[in-house]
Amino acid sequence: MSLLETIFRQILNGLQSGSIYALVALGYSMVYGIITLLNFAHGDIIMVGAYLAWLAMARLALNPIFAVLVAVLGCTILGMAIEKVAYKPLRGSPRISLLITAIGVSYFLENAAQMIFGASSQSIPAIIKLRAITLGGVQIPGTALVTLLTAGASMAVLTILVNHTRMGRAMRAVSEDTGAAQLMGVNISTTISFTFALGSALAGIGSVLYSCAYPQANPTMGAMLGLKAFVAAVLGGIGSLPGAMVGGFAIGLAEAFVSAVGLSAWKDGVVFAILIVVLLVRPTGLLGKPMHEKV
Amino acid sequence: MKKAIALVLVACMAASMFAGCGMVSSLLPGGAGDKATDNPAAGATATPAGTETSAGTQTDNPASTGTIKVGILGPHTGEYAVYGLAVKNGATLYIDKVNAEGGINGKQIEIVAYDNKGDSAEAVTAFTKMVDEGITALIGDVLTGNTIAVVGEAYPIGLPMITASATAAAVTYNADTGTVYSNVFRTCFIDPFQGEKMAQYAADVLGAKSAAVICETGNDYSEGLADAFREKCAALGVNVVASEGYSKGDVDFKSQLTNIAAAAPDVVFCPNYYEDDGLIVTQAREIGLAVPFLGGDGWAGVKDYASAEDLEGCLYCSAYAPGSSDAVKAFEADYTAKYGADSLNMFAATSYDAAMVLVAALKKAEETGEQPGSEAYMQAVIAGIASEGPSVAGVTSAAGYTFDAYNNPMKDAVIMTVTGGEEVFKQMY
């Protein structure tokens, strides 16, 4: 294998994991943009999605297409339910209370999954079977191709949804100024619910892609994934959708690069070091708008 | 009002979860649903009759002149429950059998089993509680780190311990002071042994000229095997062309595997646990790395975590060859009848053997006429493990348990191979 080919492959590896990070980061970014809540449980929604896919395919022997639907729908409903049960009663409470609640929800989902499904991983049957294709002499694995295409399509749909629909406008208005949006007749509760639904649906798609690439479900898989996606969201500029995408790919590529040069043990450390540097040098991220302290 | 609704919903969430636990656990036999039948915390010095134990479930034996208490310690809940439950079930299976046959010298063996959740602090408190309750010997602990913490408590009081799963050399030997913990024995391999065996096998049987290693950094089992493999390869003249690592919880190994593929080794040594092994092998095939993968006993159970074609021809060494002899088959049948096949793994077998060795030693100690739990009795048990071990034909070592100078068993490794999606016995090596 030539050096050039190795480099190309490593970039491909980075893009594949990066596109999953990007999908998850989008959910983080949207929720943060609208109610300034760091939704710690977001990563765990992906974990639930992976278990749903596993239940549908391995236990109920459903067609993979139904399994995908079950996972995405399940995640969407779960996301909305979490918002109604845990976050809505706290609207207007200090941010620290919301954050602790979010940690509680995340912890609850992880431990509940561990009690129900056991601590060891469950193996998810292959959702898609696709041969690797060869492009200009380089082999591209099927899952990598599907992941990249699906993630790209989801992001395109999301961009249209946010920029060109009524609900999207309401979302942008609420995140700009909640009070003013309410005065203009925007239903805040519905908009927040919709944001959670949208973010969780993306997490559902993310969980399916994750299950294709790494076919195992395990109770704590969402924790690290969620954290890294959060880092991606902050890196891109939290609240900014293009930022989340850029951040996701950047984190994926950075991880692949660190592993490629033989420092994989330090990978997590490097990701958090990136976060710290970004927060200190440019707290609003690469594409974020500057924020001003209000008295 | 909203808060009231929220509370009801939270309650529902909790209730559905507990209900769900029961429901799904019926789908998954053993494993998660298998709630540890631990002793509830009874008064430390209360009468034995008050505690709920396996001896209590036996019919009263009029000849009984007391009981012998044996502790079983390990993670029965949490991340490592698979191993802890296997150890607990394996040992309990044998001890129940002995009790049903009338016990030792007319005395029933009473099991005191506690969960340590895989946490060293919990392991120490649980162990101390057992000592307060008067145990004579301990089967456990399960994880290496927890076991070393428990050895720190057990060595000063000379309490005999047999671990069925703690593989680090430091469990029985303190390299800093050069002392062997005379009270600690094990029925499993130590880490370096497996790495050396596989290096030897790769060179002699597979004829490998070059090898690559991928292990979990931050896991002493994985690193221990990898280090031993590399050292042995150097001694045998096998060229280690790539050494890659990853951290706990990683799922994407393609970057490391791409590096390995670029170095084009003859074999890849991958001494990790089956879940990671499954992902690694799958991703290796995806990026076009087609050479055989070798592993240690952590591979057992890998067949469910990667496709049959991806795993074809992979090899690992183990202490336990399922279905290889009549004794093993009988053990498996008994175990499955009582606990289901879910936790039937190597540690269930080594733990069954640990109980066998311990019972043989207890029989010897009974001959001294000392009181169970006393210092002299424990000394007799320790002496008994060393003297009786060689004549115990265990499930994982038909030739008996002869312990070396470091209290490690001297037994052959089993080479297993994956073919047609099944893990089958290949040869003794």
Add this chain to the structure above:
Amino acid sequence: MKTKRNRIPTLLGYAINLALFAAFLILGDGLIQSGAISKYYSKVVMLIGINVILAVSLNVATGYLGQLPLGHAGFMAVGAYASAIFMTRTALPASPAFPIGILIGGAVAAAFGIIIGIPALRLRGDYLAIITLGFGEIIRVVLLNIDDVLGFTLTNGAAGLQNIPKATTFLNTFVCVGLTCFLIHTMMKSRHGRAILALRDNEIAADSCGINATYYKTLGFTASAFFAGVAGALYAGYIGILNPGGFGFMKSIEILVMVVLGGMGSMVGSVLSATVLTAVPELLRAFAGYRMIVYALLLIVVMIFKPSGLMGTYDFSLSRLLGKLFYGSSRKKQGKAGDAR
């Protein structure tokens, strides 16, 4: 709130507290030495002491400073490793070496508190939470891999630091508990403590009154880290083996649950909830499997119904109670919490 004449003199108050505490130490130690309390219970009591220090120290950052650091276990780890490395290498016998080891543990953790605090405390709320979480993870990764970089054995990587002298006893644990509570109490009653509380309640207003925000925030954060390091040193001496895996995010959450449940800003709340949350799982071993679920639900329910925690910011004061008894008070007695220690 209360007028001075309702109170007994401060010094007398301290003297009474000290006498009661000394009596508790002597009684406890006597019971353990004589074997009236079994070894198991003494171990549990020592764990309670260590957890009390952890909870009280996190309470400084969370309750008094109003921030949410999620890397408290990282400071504990640093303190534990620093003290353990000293204890395994020193030639001194255990009894004089251990207090030095505890101080080293605290000091190194405090140094990390400053290093992490100065950049982290520029950020607020969620960002601070996540950056401390990041630092906590980095500490864990470094402890795991530092030996490869240094080329000699310092932390012994994944195998863990072994053969640490088991120097922690009931007596030294609870002397540390007492000192921790006393020092934090007096700090919070001083000008520095009031500045920290002012920053929590309204940072901009406090800033405009001339309170140096960075300085006082770092001070509070460092104090929090110092005592976490002390707890870590005691833990190292208690358990005898250290492993980076035990100091992850989960441990930080466990400490946070203690603080949140007890009441952010209430020392007695932290002490009580640390005691209860350590003792109950020990007493109810059969229930232990559900512990984590219950913790998670507790966090959610407490935040929804009583966001200030069970004790709120209420702090029990023996002096106040005695003052009421001696001088009488028209108000109802509040001191139902019992002696905190």
